Amino acid sequence: MTGFHNHKTSQEISSFDEDASFSICYGLWAECANNPVRLFAILSMQRSGSGWFETLLNNHTNVSSNGEIFSVKERRSNASSIIWTLDRVYNLDLLTSASKNECSAAVGFKWMLNQGLMQYHKEIADYFNDRGVSVLFLFRRNLLRRMVSVLANSYDRYAKLLNGTHKSHVHSHEEAEALSKYKPEINATSLVKDLKTMENMVLEAIEYFSSTRHMILYYEDLIMNRTKLMDVQRFLGLPEMDLSSRQVKIHRGSLSKHIKNWDDIDKTLRGTVYESFLSTDYSN
Incomplete structure (x- = not known):
């Protein structure tokens, strides 16, 4: 693939820069034109560890993962706008805070399932296959823990527990402890x-994109077995490195101390296929 394609008019460039808050790259990638680049997308759900996982990838010298590109609704309004945005990312036409000055060996972003991905799955899967985009599925095994994280994060958007500031991710144990004090009540x-x-x-997502070159990952497995990160690097054709992240886990330890109506939840899930969610724990 070529490193840089400048097919846009000045008006189109200005519009994209304003709407997407990106700076258009006018030649940084030219020196890397002959460098093979693996294109990838992290397909996940909110509060499933994708932010933490992306910081690990971006800790690699040769990876640029550009965040939730499709969190902006206009970019996912229809199949055409999605394809247009994908081209901007994968043609290396733009810079984000994750872009590297070095020749990147892998370029991608993270994409939540509720951001047009499921609605336009056929067009997106066809695009991925045509462009050779590798898919990294990242989910949580313990969906009850994900639910706690979703509810707590939603609450903090309005409560702003950290000195009047909302933070989805934190970098200190003090901040994590402050956020974890809120205990959501779950509808039993x-x-x-x-x-x-x-x-x-x-x-359903795995089925929709089963035709792509893909790898299925679970947050808990990455936490418990860091050799999984080596598997990811090999999958992306990267030189292997020790990767680290400054993010600190918010809800640590037993779920019983993070759910307000724990007794109701415990009673509801006992004897069901989800009973293991009550006791499964891991450290970060």
């Missing part, structure tokens, strides 16, 4: 149904 009546819905969405 719809809990099993809600967990099943999340589970089905994961399975």
